[in-house]
Amino acid sequence: MPWCRKSRQSSKPMSVPVMAEALLKAPLLKVDGLQAWYGESHILHGVDFEIGHGELVTLLGRNGAGKTTTLKSVMGIVEKRSGSVTFEGRQLVGHPSNEIARLGIAYCPEERGIFSSLNVEENLLLPPVVKPGGMSLAEIYQLFPNLEERKRSQGTKLSGGEQQMLAIGRILRTGAPLLLLDEPTEGLAPVIVQRIGEIIRELKSRGFTILLVEQNFHFAATVADRHYVMEDGRVVDMIASADVQQNIGKLQAYLGV
């Protein structure tokens, strides 16, 4: 397993100032040789990538490449995983999802996960605050005025776009610096997709670090710094947004568009 060797090689001794600098430059999230299983099926076969503080990185790939499973594995909600996932230097593999969330990672699932037995405001207030510095309810309503208008409505009575905004808005209160967003544009009208793009850029400018799973590559290219391409449960390539034009042919081959 190549990732094992890689992580051991990096453990050479450092002087104190070099170490401090290394900590600042160290990635916020580092995934090394991550493997995951659902029951008997082996889904991830050694995923490696990293995200720096304040970066916006996407996972691209075809259906079934393992993008959603990667997010779920970071979050700790797959049945079985191995390898290494570190967040702010702390190992996440082996910890349950409630502890991982408390460290400062917030998750917005693909199916949005709006609770039908809760109204809009109860949905917004559900995830507990895990770190200081999260957005207030007023700030979230400022970002999503529709949600305030409908705060007493049953969560699942909202339109698809509003539900997506609720699912994103809900995790901004928690103070978690890392957001995992799973296909926030899926099934939405172009004008809503555009609005979600604006919101994601706004969140990045507020200092959030974002790991975004996207099928819609054109959308991803407009918001992200870098793109990791996944195939068959592995990361097979990394392309910076600035280099997307030169690599367009390669990307199209990866994504089969």
Next chain:
Amino acid sequence: MFELLGIPPQALFGQLLLGLINGAFYAMLSLGLAVIFGMLNVINFTHGAQYMMGAFAAWLMLTILDIPFWVALVLAPIVVGLFGVVLEKVMLKRIYHLDHLYGFLLTFGLALVIEGLFQWKWGSSGAPYPSPIPGGTNLGFMFLPTYRGFVVVAALVICLVTWYGIERTRLGAYLRAATENPTLVRAFGINVPRLITLTYGLGVGLAALAGVLAAPIQQVSALMGTNLVLVVFAVVVIGGMGSIMGSIVTGFGLGLVEGLTKVFYPPASNTVIFVVMAIVLLVKPAGLFGQTK
């Protein structure tokens, strides 16, 4: 005195009060069952035994430790609720991923064991528990024993407080959300396994509280929960599995229906609830207040 449909008012109102009291117990017990089922996905067949344990705890506290009723009303549900917490941690949590049938077998078996142990130690004839508020009022058309009136009011308050706690508070929001999607609630940082343990403890405590309230009305006996719990399951089915308001309304409503049947056609009074259950299942399989998942 006036008569209604040839029924003397004393008989009518007497049975209505009896129906209301039975309804109060149906409501409190089905409420606990609904909360437990919603969160644990386990139909708690130990509920009747835990109700009995509540009554016994109060009786033992009184006869051995001289603890008065009003203190036992608080203390007994806590003790039995803690017993529920242990039960959940040691046994129930191991079967959540299995079929409903295993939950049924485990809780039903536990009920038999618990009731057997109480029967072996204290027999099955039962012991009386003195009424903490003796006396009553003559309302003109009927005699109202004060304690029975108190039970109806107390049950209403308990039901409404539970409803408020689940539907209007932050902890209740966690409960409702975790009932729908425990994985996601946990991924938000909430310790769902602990929430489940707490829910079971609360549901069991609620059953024990009903048991303490029942002690001065019924004989405190090992099997006092068995017959009651059968009717309560019918109430839960009629109200709709997991519906809080459904349990409360159906509990009181069916108590009244039963009381009225006793007045107008006594032979049917033991079966009327099951007839209602059959009709409701035919017309609305998810129950009167139930939502199909």
